Amino acid sequence: MSNFDKYFVFFSTCFAVNGYNRSLILDLQRRTFLSIPNTMYEIIDLFNSKKSIGEIIEFYGIENSEIINEYVDYLLEKEFGFIANYEEFDNFPAMNRSFEVPSLITNSIIEISHINLGNIKKIIQNLNDFNCTHVQFISYDKILLNDLILLLKESEESDFKSIQFILKYTDEVFEFLPQVINYNKRVTEILFHSSEDITDKIIPPTNFNINFLEYAIRNFKFCGVVNEKYFNQVNKERVLESLNHNSCLYKKIAIDEAGNIKNCPALKKKFGNIQDITLQNAIEINGFTEFWDIKKDEITTCKDCEFRHVCTDCRAFLENPKDKHSKPLKCGYNPYDNIWEDWSLNPLKEEALTYYGFENLKM
Ligand code: SF4
Ligand code: SF4
Incomplete structure (x- = not known):
């Protein structure tokens, strides 16, 4: 007492x-x-x-x-x-929980294709003008070494703070990795899909992470899986962003393989094409920011979940595709009984799985 x-x-x-x-x-x-x-x-x-x-x-x-x-x-x-x-x-006031970033766009996903490679100078210049800090380049097919070197050289001229590559594995990896070290100091991670784990066959790079995925990534439908193992990234920026905005799509821009400008490659809605307009024009199109302020506290089921501020909120794949506040489809957690189950086997998700073309899903 x-x-x-x-x-x-x-x-x-x-x-x-x-x-x-x-x-x-x-x-x-x-x-x-x-x-x-x-x-x-x-x-x-x-x-x-x-x-x-x-x-x-x-x-x-x-x-x-x-x-x-x-x-x-x-x-x-x-x-x-x-x-x-x-x-x-009163000497220990609560932390300010607002979240402000000056950049109009902070993160981006670019699917690597002939169209996007042909416009790469413009894309990187537009992203740089936004002060975009994080860029992900993703490819589902093998990419020529010269094209990868072009991406490295062009983005080296940018102010990006981090660049992540997701690439299909080829034997050229052994030639590509030294080029990354030569040409670009901004690369933070390279993930090879369709690959054996060959970590022990390469000399580990010192300035970026390299990982290997056995399964093939064939399109952006791979994204959006909610899993406890992804909750370990508790950091101030992510939590404050989640409290104030959408934890995935806020200030995000994407360009799909066809050059279509979107909020994320998996979303259907297009905001022009990089061949015709700038990224600056695209974000001014009505609806571009529709998802930016949908918070976890407003999402069905997630609003009752204790993990909601360490969990990325997918708006591309929803349990009810007609309701933009619906729970992410690829989550198997039930906050009402605290049990994790395989989301793809849940019979209540069948309709949505068919809607998104995941009928024969084996994750
Ligand atoms: S219920 Fe919502 S907040 Fe909770 S783990 Fe699933 S997706 Fe994340
Ligand atoms: S909205 Fe979903 S699919 Fe798109 S980037 Fe976010 S988590 Fe991935």
């Missing part, structure tokens, strides 16, 4: 998210999360509204004091905050 008149200051870089059955504490500094009971979430909420430990015990009744003190001890042990006096509490 020694802390009865004291206050618990929850670190401003820690953030509790309540779900239907349980909650999460996201630790934005240590980039981890921890599952907690919803009752602990309620107590954290009261701590954050400057209720003393004693006031909370009185609110829940003295018979619950043991559990409340256990929660305090647990949060202290896990280093999610500290005990403070009334006067000290």
Whole structure:
């Protein structure tokens, strides 16, 4: 009872998210999360509204004091905050949870094709004019080494902070990798699909990651799978973006193989073609920003899910394709019973699977 008149200051870089059955504490500094009971979430909420430990015990009744003190001890042990006096509490204001980025476009996906290679100078110049920071180049078929070198050289002139390549594996990988090192210091990751794991046959690059996928990526329908293993990227920018905007499509632009400008290659709606207009013209077309501000808190089922702010929100494949606030199709998690199942085997998704052409899906 020694802390009865004291206050618990929850670190401003820690953030509790309540779900239907349980909650999460996201630790934005240590980039981890921890599952907690919803009752602990309620107590954290009261701590954050400057209720003393004693006031909370009185609110829940003295018979619950043991559990409340256990929660305090647990949060202290896990280093999610500290005990403070009334006067000290206001010295630790909550973190500003707004999310502002000056660039009109921050991330982009370019499908590699003859059309896009023919317009590559324009594409890179347009993206650079946006101050776009992340670019993904993706190819489903084998690409000539000279074309890859062209992409490397052109994007080296940009201000991109990171470039990711997703490429079909060819034996030319052994020639391509030294070129990446020679020509482009902005490449952060190369993922080869349709490949054996040949990590032990190559000299590991020092400045970018290289990964191999056994299965073939034949089109952009591979994207949008929700899996617990992708939730390990807890970071401040991603969480703040998710609180304020769509966690996948906000400030994203894509160009498909035919040169069509879209929000993402898997979405049907086109906003002109790179052969005819600039990316700057495309984002001004009515509807381009339609998905930018659809937040996880507004999505059916996801709004009750404790993972909603560590989960990327796919708007291209939906359980109900006619409802833009529908749950992502490729999620097998049920926040009402906390069970993960294989989403592709769920009979309730059959209609949507047919709609998107995934009838014979084997993931
Ligand atoms: S229910 Fe929604 S928020 Fe939860 S894991 Fe699935 S897609 Fe993500
Ligand atoms: S909307 Fe879906 S398919 Fe498109 S990039 Fe996002 S997660 Fe991938």
